[in-house]
Amino acid sequence: MSQLHLSPKIGTDDVDKEPTRKGFGRGLKAAGDTNEQVVALCADLTDSTQMSLFKEAHPERFVEIGVAEQNLVTVASGMAAMGKIPFTSSYAAFSPGRNWEQIRTTICLNEQPVKIVGSHAGVSVGPDGATHQMLEDIALMRVLPHMVVVVPGDSVEAEKATRAIAENGQPSYLRLAREASPIFTTEQTPFEIGKAYVLREGKDITLFGTGIMTYECLIAADLLAKDGIEAEVIHVPTIKPLDEATVLASVRKTGRAVSVEEAQVAGGFGGALAELFGREHPTKLRRLGMHDRFGESGAPNELLEHFKLIGSHIAAEAKNALET
Amino acid sequence: MSGQLTIPQLEHKAVAVREDIIRMLEHAGSGHSAGPLGLADIFTALYFNVMKHDPKNPDWADRDIMVLSNGHCVPVRYATMAEAGYFPVEELKTLRKLGSRLQGHPERTRLPGMENTSGPLGSGLSQASGMAYVMKFIDKQPHRWVYTVMGDGELNEGNIWEAAMFAGKNKLHNLIGIIDRNNIQIDGNTEDIMPLEDLRGKWESFGWHVQEIDGNNIESIIDACSMARAIVEKPSVIIAHTVPGKGVPFMEYDYHWHGMPPNSEQAKEALKKLRTLDGKIKGEHE
Numbered sequence: 001m002s003q004l005h006l007s008p009k010i011g012t013d014d015v016d017k018e019p020t021r022k023g024f025g026r027g028l029k030a031a032g033d034t035n036e037q038v039v040a041l042c043a044d045l046t047d048s049t050q051m052s053l054f055k056e057a058h059p060e061r062f063v064e065i066g067v068a069e070q071n072l073v074t075v076a077s078g079m080a081a082m083g084k085i086p087f088t089s090s091y092a093a094f095s096p097g098r099n100w101e102q103i104r105t106t107i108c109l110n111e112q113p114v115k116i117v118g119s120h121a122g123v124s125v126g127p128d129g130a131t132h133q134m135l136e137d138i139a140l141m142r143v144l145p146h147m148v149v150v151v152p153g154d155s156v157e158a159e160k161a162t163r164a165i166a167e168n169g170q171p172s173y174l175r176l177a178r179e180a181s182p183i184f185t186t187e188q189t190p191f192e193i194g195k196a197y198v199l200r201e202g203k204d205i206t207l208f209g210t211g212i213m214t215y216e217c218l219i220a221a222d223l224l225a226k227d228g229i230e231a232e233v234i235h236v237p238t239i240k241p242l243d244e245a246t247v248l249a250s251v252r253k254t255g256r257a258v259s260v261e262e263a264q265v266a267g268g269f270g271g272a273l274a275e276l277f278g279r280e281h282p283t284k285l286r287r288l289g290m291h292d293r294f295g296e297s298g299a300p301n302e303l304l305e306h307f308k309l310i311g312s313h314i315a316a317e318a319k320n321a322l323e324t
Numbered sequence: 325m326s327g328q329l330t331i332p333q334l335e336h337k338a339v340a341v342r343e344d345i346i347r348m349l350e351h352a353g354s355g356h357s358a359g360p361l362g363l364a365d366i367f368t369a370l371y372f373n374v375m376k377h378d379p380k381n382p383d384w385a386d387r388d389i390m391v392l393s394n395g396h397c398v399p400v401r402y403a404t405m406a407e408a409g410y411f412p413v414e415e416l417k418t419l420r421k422l423g424s425r426l427q428g429h430p431e432r433t434r435l436p437g438m439e440n441t442s443g444p445l446g447s448g449l450s451q452a453s454g455m456a457y458v459m460k461f462i463d464k465q466p467h468r469w470v471y472t473v474m475g476d477g478e479l480n481e482g483n484i485w486e487a488a489m490f491a492g493k494n495k496l497h498n499l500i501g502i503i504d505r506n507n508i509q510i511d512g513n514t515e516d517i518m519p520l521e522d523l524r525g526k527w528e529s530f531g532w533h534v535q536e537i538d539g540n541n542i543e544s545i546i547d548a549c550s551m552a553r554a555i556v557e558k559p560s561v562i563i564a565h566t567v568p569g570k571g572v573p574f575m576e577y578d579y580h581w582h583g584m585p586p587n588s589e590q591a592k593e594a595l596k597k598l599r600t601l602d603g604k605i606k607g608e609h610e
Binding site: 063086 | 463483
């Protein structure tokens, strides 16, 4: 897919790595440079969520809230009512983990374009353990009317996604990861809210990835190719609104699918796909992710392997799906 | 709108607001009686004297803003807005009906002049703080004020105290909180359910200027708001002691009327009590 300008280093040992939150930090600063209405609010995690870049560049538009996530999003709602475009950041376990009702009432029902940025989502948070490994955020945000849900695949895309949600005029959730992950897109790779991208074409099975799991799908497709299986890889950075046309076109061709996410599959990305397939085109779908359980402490890579969220496991699941 | 009506005229307006509340609740068949009746004097003072606003131009950029935090008391806001000319008084009858702009709990996007969506308690002070922060530090609009009306029962919510800390830290002098201190909540009296006292001391310790007033005395309300606007070094809160169900003797002080509407007999009796100021004067239609 040459028009996607993907990184030539995909699948090699020297692929560049960076946490998606770094891209958010750059994107937010850039959004603030070009749009004076952009303001940033943080709940005592300014460096960790990478809001520090914006704070240094635009101190008069940065607001420290302290460890008070309910206040974080409701102050932001008030600022949005004054015409601002507020970005709020914390760890996803706390925002949107703790303040869901405030997001529902004062942002979604109230139709204020507040941006909820949840960093340190997924099991790849690592040693902090289950309390801090947010897994339910996709489901929690996806069910809210008016809410847009974006899970960037790498730091380069996270920067573009941040700039895009700054201008979309809607409540939006941006899900970020703590750990450095492979960069598979480039500055030239297109990103648009609501679009899914066919990263690799294939006819036998479709691998749907969101967030940093898309790279693992690309690795899985390489492994499957060695066995003569042509897997199509689709990157879905926007879970809501879902790019139904692209998703359905693929499974109409392949007839089988695997979805991969670093979150609860119930109500999550896999849930969104299952709902679509159930309505439009019944398709056998294997959903990789967290199945009604919490994570635990460990090294990030160790945990991804433990929970079968790496390329080799995805390939195995795909083969299994093709055999049944 | 300031200075147009005398105090007696404002008191008459508050009676009209209470009559509207009784009629709309009777018509709706559900909703809260006690809180809105107790708040009628505060809302009348805000809309007919205290606040800078324009019913014909609800989005006027220089207006003062009022955030209603305890959304279940919205009938008093609807009634006052209608009396002020935001929409026809007749529309009050659509309260809680399918397709109405007057939802059971207020929704900003449905009704021009409704500044926020609320119902779930405890988040209004935060939203008002965000607005006041923008006015004070970012857009630099020293001529605008943000008022927020809170219930006392809702002060059980942690979100309120997060906002109180934030506003205190940032010395949001352009933020004026009004607490409807009617001492009732759904399960009973506030001091039995979850005591709030020392309420003055709590707010003072969070860095707020505190006044306590008779919240059913319009002149006191206007004076207290004037005083609050004169305090430039910290946010202000007015603990407005009100009588729940004020103006309707059989509803006054009784927490059972918190979440209940009057039936038609009760509404008739209530309207009679309001028109005659509980028998002190002869009603116009007697």
